[in-house]
Amino acid sequence: MKEKMHLLRQKLIEADDLEKAAAVLSWDQSTYMPPGGAAARARQTATLAQLAQEKFTDPAIGKLLDELTPYAESLPYDSDDAALIRVTRRQYERMTRIPAEFVGKMSEHTSQAYAIWAEARPANDFARVQPYLEKTLDLSRQLAEFFPGYEHIIDPLVGFSDYGMKASSIRRLFAELRKELVPIVQAITAQPPADDSCLRKRYPQDQQLALGKEVASQIGYDFQRGRLDLTHHPFETNFAVGDVRITTRVKENLFGECLFGVIHESGHAMYEQGVRPELDGTPLGGGTSSGVHESQSRLWENLVGRSRNFCEFFYPRFQAMFPEQLGDVPLEAYYRAINKVERSLIRTDADEVTYNLHVMLRFDFEMDLLEGKLAVKHLPEAWNERFLADIGIQPQDDKDGCMQDVHWYGGLIGGAFQGYTLGNILSGLFYEAALKDHPDIPAQIRQGQFDTLRNWMTEHIYQHGSKFTADELVMRITGGPIRIEPYIQYLRTKYGELYDL
């Protein structure tokens, strides 16, 4: 069995090498590649992705998995070998159901669709993307159909990023959350909006980047095993447990775009940097789901980075770095500015309270589109109507309406958005559990100490990589299923105090 496990690992690592190489090419494309490189790069990345898929779906791996299953069943559930066989089998079965030809077609289509969207969005030209989006929807449906026996057609797509989650369970969580959120949003937005003018001065790029690096380093992102670069659409990417990179963008007229972006990506990255090195290069070597990943980016960005304790430690440093811009702005004003809640158009700019409403409407649209209840051509009007009902304002155009997010235009319809709100819910859950074990974490944050919190996350979440599903992690940590209460409680306490609710 040892030999078979060794052989399985070798084959998995070879496939992973190709995937990680594709990730390097993609990072390069988003950071440093000159314009002339685009055409060949698309082809090179596609070749790598296809070969990675071929290597991963090699029937020899299927055979090894069959032979190793009795061995896995003889081991404790949480042993590395059992988890590797279990998680690999799950992914292997998923991948072998999708024909390589379909993967090629999908990849070709989505890169075309993305290119069209990138041109059509600034031109506010929904008609131009419509046929591409229709094809994306068609392909997304076909993809789901490779996994018959689902309760809802979105379930297989959701399962790719949040294994174990389904339309039914997500709908229930989201409905509970909405019931709690709507009154909070109403109560806050009934008051005069917070003044965030202190953030809207001129903050030079180099200083913002330097500050981002300093903060990321202080909270525990390891620059010996990572780096920070500029890009258009910030992301975190992982080439190995020793090379987990983050990217950011800077708006010189908006303090926070860079800083909170960097903290957000650092949250993702610390998760990947915290995986046990023994799991690296295998299907266990990375964050387990979109929701758990987002729980870390959102926890560090919002529950930590936008907390009063965090500000008490860092704000004097910010003032020292930007004396002209922040020197005479009191901490309280800064704290209120970075936690301004408002009804706004763009999901990625939304505050942490309204953010989830943005996500929920997208998830509902994905279900409606996949079910055939909503035709792509009617998406703009449906969007605007629902947006007004949920967020309380009316988009002026499709550019900042149903064309604002890349997800549908460069990938799938279905499975792309639920992770953000699951992440918010989980961030509250995990933070509460960490505080229960270490009630002095807030006091430590006020001292600029983040080790206890990060080590707790490493112990309970990061080190395990993908060994456990989101549900399993929650069960191990809290002894029960996912609950929205800790997150709601967090929002109530913080915004109750801020807005005197």
Add this chain to the structure above:
Amino acid sequence: MKEKMHLLRQKLIEADDLEKAAAVLSWDQSTYMPPGGAAARARQTATLAQLAQEKFTDPAIGKLLDELTPYAESLPYDSDDAALIRVTRRQYERMTRIPAEFVGKMSEHTSQAYAIWAEARPANDFARVQPYLEKTLDLSRQLAEFFPGYEHIIDPLVGFSDYGMKASSIRRLFAELRKELVPIVQAITAQPPADDSCLRKRYPQDQQLALGKEVASQIGYDFQRGRLDLTHHPFETNFAVGDVRITTRVKENLFGECLFGVIHESGHAMYEQGVRPELDGTPLGGGTSSGVHESQSRLWENLVGRSRNFCEFFYPRFQAMFPEQLGDVPLEAYYRAINKVERSLIRTDADEVTYNLHVMLRFDFEMDLLEGKLAVKHLPEAWNERFLADIGIQPQDDKDGCMQDVHWYGGLIGGAFQGYTLGNILSGLFYEAALKDHPDIPAQIRQGQFDTLRNWMTEHIYQHGSKFTADELVMRITGGPIRIEPYIQYLRTKYGELYDL
């Protein structure tokens, strides 16, 4: 046949995608990768290299080549299809003779050997690298033995980088060159050395980089299809005809390290950027040999970049950028400083006159080592003896003696060095031919115009990629074989005037 050609191209491009991906990973490793990424990166690059080799040596390619050979023979020699079949067959036969297992062993050994050398060189510890170098020699011999029927054991290794060249022809060229060079070096070094103190002031890194970019751009390196980054050991690399990158290093106490390095790499890069896009992604899509490649880097660096005409155009700009350092240094003094000839220890720092003597002794050592005339353990003393005889000074240690170049420690013994001097010889030959067609090129350079020269190179050399061998290019351009006279004539005229010989 059309269909078979299409299939052949597709298969070649797939293999090329993997090679180019490996090149991206390697560029990243040399420029931006954090230290923690090293272990996984070595494995990832090795996986890509091995798969590229597997794809390229696919028997289906061999079969297509067999089927297409009659078609190739029916076409004009210089047609794209004929050249693709001819050059691919040559490479295919070469690659299929080397067992994949040997490639893996070689690649593993050389990355180990490189790592040891990188530590042992600063410690001046030849004993530490000796066993690795012995294994490299052994593997180099084994590699050559896969190609029986050679005249000299170095010939197959030379043929990898300079196809068509052999020990016998190179020895003859080098002997002729040595006969001419030695008296020139003696005459120059009998005089007091040139004063290059103006280059040895403080030149801030950012300004040097900005200047390098400006000059590269002006001579015709296209930044829309390339970029310049910092690294330890500068190189040029090509991911596609639309993405050809250069790297440099900056010494703040030495003007020229960056500037001439950038011009040198721009020469390599303009060659790659000038290849006809139709050839991209195939074995024709890149420079044809090490010698022809070096001819371009050396031509632009030395024949152009260190010429009086070039200085007349650019030097006022340099003075404006560095008024404190160069403001009161006359052009003549700068021109003499950048063309200082001296007996020195390090090949990469050598001037263009003595440079070839550094190369020739290495080529002779490679032959002696491969023939078994010289044992690795005797290399240090043999080096020092020969160095004194040829260059006229005695290395103080192995660090700056036989351990100074990475080539033997991170690759093969044999075939690594001859290209540099072939390049110098060819730079003279090609420049003379360009001047014959366009006698006003020097006057244009004095005006900062480089298009005529670059377009001539594109027409006669760059556009063809690897369609023709070095010998064929020279025959097409000059109607005869490679000759040293134009290069010697160039050196005689330039240094005769500089040193009043």
